[in-house]
Amino acid sequence: MPVITNIDDLKRLHKRRTPKMFYDYCESGSWTEQTFRENVSDFDQIRLRQRVAVDMEGRSTATKMIGQDVAMPVALAPVGLTGMQRADGEIKAAKAAEKFGVPFTLSTMSICSIEDVAAHTTKPFWFQLYVMRDQDFLKNIIQRAKDAGVSALVLTLDLQILGQRHKDLKNGLSAPPKLTPAVLADLATKWSWGLEMLQTKRRGFGNIIGHAKNVDDPSSLFKWTAEQFDPRLDWGKIEAIKEMWGGPLILKGVMEPEDAVMAAKTGCDAIVVSNHGGRQLDGALSSIRALPPILDAVGDSVEVHLDSGIRSGQDVLKAIAMGAKGTYIGRAFVHGLGAMGEEGVTKALEVIHKEMDISMALCGRKHIEDVDRDILRVPEDFAGRWA
Ligand code: GLV
Numbered sequence: 096m097p098v099i100t101n102i103d104d105l106k107r108l109h110k111r112r113t114p115k116m117f118y119d120y121c122e123s124g125s126w127t128e129q130t131f132r133e134n135v136s137d138f139d140q141i142r143l144r145q146r147v148a149v150d151m152e153g154r155s156t157a158t159k160m161i162g163q164d165v166a167m168p169v170a171l172a173p174v175g176l177t178g179m180q181r182a183d184g185e186i187k188a189a190k191a192a193e194k195f196g197v198p199f200t201l202s203t204m205s206i207c208s209i210e211d212v213a214a215h216t217t218k219p220f221w222f223q224l225y226v227m228r229d230q231d232f233l234k235n236i237i238q239r240a241k242d243a244g245v246s247a248l249v250l251t252l253d254l255q256i257l258g259q260r261h262k263d264l265k266n267g268l269s270a271p272p273k274l275t276p277a278v279l280a281d282l283a284t285k286w287s288w289g290l291e292m293l294q295t296k297r298r299g300f301g302n303i304i305g306h307a308k309n310v311d312d313p314s315s316l317f318k319w320t321a322e323q324f325d326p327r328l329d330w331g332k333i334e335a336i337k338e339m340w341g342g343p344l345i346l347k348g349v350m351e352p353e354d355a356v357m358a359a360k361t362g363c364d365a366i367v368v369s370n371h372g373g374r375q376l377d378g379a380l381s382s383i384r385a386l387p388p389i390l391d392a393v394g395d396s397v398e399v400h401l402d403s404g405i406r407s408g409q410d411v412l413k414a415i416a417m418g419a420k421g422t423y424i425g426r427a428f429v430h431g432l433g434a435m436g437e438e439g440v441t442k443a444l445e446v447i448h449k450e451m452d453i454s455m456a457l458c459g460r461k462h463i464e465d466v467d468r469d470i471l472r473v474p475e476d477f478a479g480r481w482a
Pocket of ligand 1: 174175204252371374
């Protein structure tokens, strides 16, 4: 068993053990990948203030996200095709999250279905929704989430059309993969992935197949997002979905203060400052840079979370110190899953927890609620001078 000390260790194993098509799907941004890169490099610009002679005993990273207890302010982000990174991937990740005490968010574009994940877990999870043109499908999937005991709906606002990620087009991304000579040559070096996949029936989009009408090729993410996703999503439709759902609602994908104010006005429980991991609008700001003006604009009217760019517990701590009440990890947990299945997701959570806990202590804080802007050194020009 290799010694894992950080998320990069898991990332290397993920790359070695997972078909290129799926590793690349995870590790890419749209077009030039500028936003994808800056999501990470902008966190590096923020420094921590080392404090001394502060009693560090009795620390805790436990807190709440939308009123729900969490072992640390980190949820697993919705990630499409997680069950292609490793057989039954969503079930494995959900189990690891449940044991750790953090929320797991199931993507609409998952391989394991809502019902499958519910059958293999004991605590409620969160469900991420894409708004579809087909009203019957939409009503039905919201009802399925209710029936499965989902405890929050995470509505994604920034993907009514899919951003272009060059690698996915070049690799011919599909679920399951089409067995071309290039894919077969790649699979020959990833045999344990293949053996596990042969033992599961979950190899297509579990929430869609058998539920959505008029899907030409259910294995193609590009085709079916183009056919099914509703490009007419607006604030009125968001209100309608809020009504239909009737439970805790998180609006994900907000990057500008005016949109954050509109989102808060819906009465949702939280908004997520997110650029979809740099996978949608390339050239958008990093999410950590977008966060402060959004916090200024919404004040205490809504809980603000952040995703995109978090690869360590120090990143989580920085986001919390800047004012976010919660964060999400996507790639960081997928690297764990691709590397070592459920055990790898647990490892990713442990790595992040340890990094956060030790950094919090060395900054002189014992509880998440005491973490504030005072532990940071933020460059004066961090917000940028944009005309
Ligand atoms: C879907 O959520 C994607 O980013 O591919």
